[in-house]
Each structure stands twice: as structure tokens, then as C-alpha cells.
Amino acid sequence: MVTQDQANNSASPQNNSPVDDSSSMSIITLEPPPSYAEARSSMDAGGMNLTEFHPFENTNFFPSGVFVLRNRSSLKALDVKGEGNQAGARVIGYTPKRPTLLDGTLLHKGNNQLFFLDWHGCLCAANCGLRVDVDENFGLVLSKPQPISPRPTRDSHPPPQFRYDPLTRTISVVFSHDPTFSNATLQEIASVEYLLELQPKSSLRHPATSSSPLEKLSKWLPINKLSVPINEGPSEAATIPDSRVELEDSELDDSPDLTRDICVVSVAPGWREKFPSSSSPEARKWLKRQWDIASIIVKPRHQSTCPVTSPSTRNSCLSDPNLPSSNVLDDLSQALGDLGSEISRVLRL
Secondary structure, three states: OOHHHHHHHHOOOOOOOOOOHHHOOOOOOOOOOHHHHHHEEEEOOOOOOOOOOOOOOOOOOOOOEEEEEEOOOOEEEEHHHHOOOOOOOOOEEEOOOOOEOOOEEEOOOOOOOOOEEEEOOOEEEOOOOOOEOOOOOOOEEEOOOOOOOOOOOOOOOOOEEEEEEOOOOOOEEEEEOOOOOOOHHHHHOOEEEEEEOOOOOOOOOOOOHHHHHHHHHHHOOOOOHHHOOOOOOOOHOOOOOOOOOOOOOOOOOOOOOOOEOOOEEEEEEOOOOOOOOOOOHHHHHHHHHEEEEEEOOOOOOOOOOOOOOHHHOOOOOOOOOOOOHHHHHHHHHHHHHHHHHHHHHHHOO
16 A cells, blocks of 8 residues: 555655755735725724824913913013014013904014913914023023033023913923023922012102193203203202102002013922912012913904004004004193293283
């Protein structure tokens, strides 16, 4: 009887040559990768929805888009001084201004009070896109990215992050480096918290309650061009202080100046647990550290009360800062009227 193995051996020729390993390898042809449409259909069939947005957890509690920051003590808004758009421009507090629109679209370059938060938690000026940084005097300035250096320096360092606390209405400034550049450790840096604060500005002297008509007009004309001498009486002398001048209060903010300085101050940890109530006397001190956020959303209107047709007229609904206000013009008219009455009285004598 011939077995199956003997039949196979007799059917195949004898080969005494060594076996080539390469000849025994088999090549497996892979299927081509699926197209984008096929891959999408298979993912959708598996329960994956590609239309969902990627979730982003905003732990800084600032709104998306552009917004305005207004201090609660003097109602000054965060402002890039002089509409600066270069690195080194200061960020101060200024009287709020209405955002500028161009054909119904928000014009970022013309609005130096608009800010936004980027994906890294950095506060940026919308008029130029530069980040807000802290200078050596703990003031706010605009800065642009710099190359990484072996160690943080004043010119090259990680940008600070800004975080808003809705409960206390404060803005914390978080540093990932030593802001004093004094070789402090990370533990020492974390032991101090920093808050954004508006510096109050008080007026040390109250204006005089009465003055002569010629003195009122002297505010509008150079005094050296007036040929009429001014004789100041004892009651008109401005060099003698009176009892109305009060001692300066560190928290008093009654200066007519439109600008305020913004700085970063350090506070001891645990200040949230000791945060004063609104009726507490300490609440007045904390007002300069509290901020309101207003998101800027432009909605089209059928009948706009402020039509904007061209760039030259885009500020038509805003008051021109170069032109005197109606109150100032009224004061000038009153001064001229008083001076005319005084001249007529002298001529009748």
C-alpha cells in the first residue's frame, strides 16, 4: 500500500539543493486606504458625530469675542493710551468711548478700548492684536512674542495670564516666572497673588468759587497778549490756601483728569475668605480692584440712529474730542458777556 506521503514524494521531483528562505516569503497585498467619504460614513455608523465642536474649557471666565473692561471705582475703561498699536504702548484707564463702526461692522483698529482673550489665556488688545504684559514698574504695556531665552528676562519671558473671578469681580494676574526677576523660586511665586488695580487720583485743591470777567477770559487767551493789567485783590490771590483744602485721601478719586494708571498689586493668600461685604467700609478700597465686563455684539438694525456711510464719517455719532463741548462753549460765551458788561459799565462812568 502506498501512503499519501509516498505518493506526494513520488509526484514531486527530488531537490537536494539548499532551501532559499527568500523564495518561501509571500507578499500580501494590502487594500488601499478608504477614501474620506468612506471613512466618514464608517465613523458615523459607529456613533461618532464629527459635526460636534471641540469642547474648550474656559477657566479664565472671560467671554468669547471682544469686550470692554470698566473699573467699578471711577468707571474708567481699560484703554490703550494714545491709540497705540506698537509694543511698549501703555494700557491705562480712560473715560469709556463708544465703539467705532464702519458700514455696520466693528472696526477693531479704531477701537483702543476693546480687548479679547486668546487661547493661551493672555489678554490682547483688539486694535493691534498684541498681548498685554507687565513692565518693571508693574504697569500694563503691550508686548509682542519674543524668542525663548535660557532663563526669563525682562525682554523675553512667558506672558502673564489674566483670570476673572465673577464672585469678587476681580482680575487675577498669573505669572509663570518671577515678575521681579530676583531669582525667586516657584514656591515663592505661588505664595503671592496679584490683582489688577486702578490707581485713584485726587485733586488737592478746589477751584475758586468766583473770579473777575477778565480772569475768566484769560483761560482762553495767552495772558501775555493782554494789554490790560490784572490787579488781584486779597480775595483773588491763588497762592494762599484756605480751609477748603482738605487732606489727601489715598482712596479719594475726584481728579478731573480723564486718565488713570493701571497697575498690578500683590495681595496675601486667603483674601477671598476675607473679602468685605458691600456695606463694609473696606469695600471702598476694593472698588478699585473690581471690574465689570461688557461683551461687544454688533446687531444689524433697519433704521440706525447713527448711520455710517464712509470712513470719513464713521465717527459722526461720536463727539469729536478735538472740539470743545457745549458746556465749554457756554462758559466762553458767559465770559465774553461778562467782559462786555464790565466794559460798558466803565465807559458810562
